[in-house]
Amino acid sequence: MSVVQRFEGLKDEVREGLGEKIVALRRDIHREPELGFDTERTAEKVLAALEGLPLGIRTGVVENGVVATLDGEGDGPTVGLRADMDALPIREETGLPFASEIEGKMHACGHDGHTSMLVGAAHALCGMRERLNGTVKFFFQPAEEGGGGGKVMVEEGVADDVASIFALHLWPGLPFGTAATKAGPIMAAADAFEMTVRGKGGHGAFPHQTADAIAMAAQIVTALQTLVSREVDPVEPAVVTVGEIGAGSAFNIIPEKARLGGTVRTLNEDLRRMMPERIERIARSVAQGMRGDAELDYEFSYPVTMNEEGAARTALGVIRGLFGEEHTLELANPSMGAEDFAFFLEKIPGAFIWLGVGEDVSFLHTPTFAFDEEILPQGSALLTALALESLSE
Numbered sequence: 001m002s003v004v005q006r007f008e009g010l011k012d013e014v015r016e017g018l019g020e021k022i023v024a025l026r027r028d029i030h031r032e033p034e035l036g037f038d039t040e041r042t043a044e045k046v047l048a049a050l051e052g053l054p055l056g057i058r059t060g061v062v063e064n065g066v067v068a069t070l071d072g073e074g075d076g077p078t079v080g081l082r083a084d085m086d087a088l089p090i091r092e093e094t095g096l097p098f099a100s101e102i103e104g105k106m107h108a109c110g111h112d113g114h115t116s117m118l119v120g121a122a123h124a125l126c127g128m129r130e131r132l133n134g135t136v137k138f139f140f141q142p143a144e145e146g147g148g149g150g151k152v153m154v155e156e157g158v159a160d161d162v163a164s165i166f167a168l169h170l171w172p173g174l175p176f177g178t179a180a181t182k183a184g185p186i187m188a189a190a191d192a193f194e195m196t197v198r199g200k201g202g203h204g205a206f207p208h209q210t211a212d213a214i215a216m217a218a219q220i221v222t223a224l225q226t227l228v229s230r231e232v233d234p235v236e237p238a239v240v241t242v243g244e245i246g247a248g249s250a251f252n253i254i255p256e257k258a259r260l261g262g263t264v265r266t267l268n269e270d271l272r273r274m275m276p277e278r279i280e281r282i283a284r285s286v287a288q289g290m291r292g293d294a295e296l297d298y299e300f301s302y303p304v305t306m307n308e309e310g311a312a313r314t315a316l317g318v319i320r321g322l323f324g325e326e327h328t329l330e331l332a333n334p335s336m337g338a339e340d341f342a343f344f345l346e347k348i349p350g351a352f353i354w355l356g357v358g359e360d361v362s363f364l365h366t367p368t369f370a371f372d373e374e375i376l377p378q379g380s381a382l383l384t385a386l387a388l389e390s391l392s393e
Ligand code: NI
Pocket: 109, 110, 111, 144, 169
């Protein structure tokens, strides 16, 4: 049977059978967003939605994560499907009837959708046990938006038996119902730095008696622009963004210290490892040239989200079979955004897939991010098909 024949009708079947349930769960989660590892209520909702299914359930993974296991008929491999559950500290401005009821918190990255799509896939796959030659593990993960819940989940060993793994992310800017992926890097490594620039404080009218930390910080920000433009191979993507700068307490005082914060994005591990030394060298030499110094605190955070070639090919085949060629996109370029599914992909061959919610949708992490929920059963069908395809041999 071709992939197309195997998944004929699956999209409609999931929409008709599970669409309402998936949308209701999404709205329920959307109303009550939770941050970081504190996804207690969300996990409760997931557990309630999975009740009665023939799943082995493990709770309390990474504090409020849930891992559900479905044993199929055969004794083939284990395939993993992962969704993130956490929201963002953003005040929602969508005006939706099911908008966030928690002040200052919002599901602005679609994780409410990811979670309910995975619950939908669990329902669909439980009804197809006889077609599964192996096991499906469903990972409901907290703390994707900082905190590295994926890292902790992998470290806890709950994915040790997983042979391949997939995850979806709803994606504004991509045509509605089009799914996209690629082999190799799909999302960047995201690292963070904080820098303290030190000089000597004093009276604003007597700069010669001081070493001005604000002037140093300004020069450092400018000098850091030459890192990507002059030190990195022009065909190698890299981003250095200073997103925070702070100093001073009054208009007529030269402060002793200034603070910078930034993010560094790379796709190449060697380049990634070189960045702290380069940033520190530029910052310290600029500051020292102005009679001060700079101290760098660098944190390697999320690694590159690296799709394994075979898994990416499987995913593209499944997308073609399910959505048709016109809704299949093999990406030419990765995004410089980051994703902590990367920690799973460091250990397990798999693929991260973007699912388009349309070009006219506000981007992720904005207070007006909202999408057409028709996409949710489609995402459930895609996750279902990925598991079926991985366990069909
Ligand atoms: Ni996200």
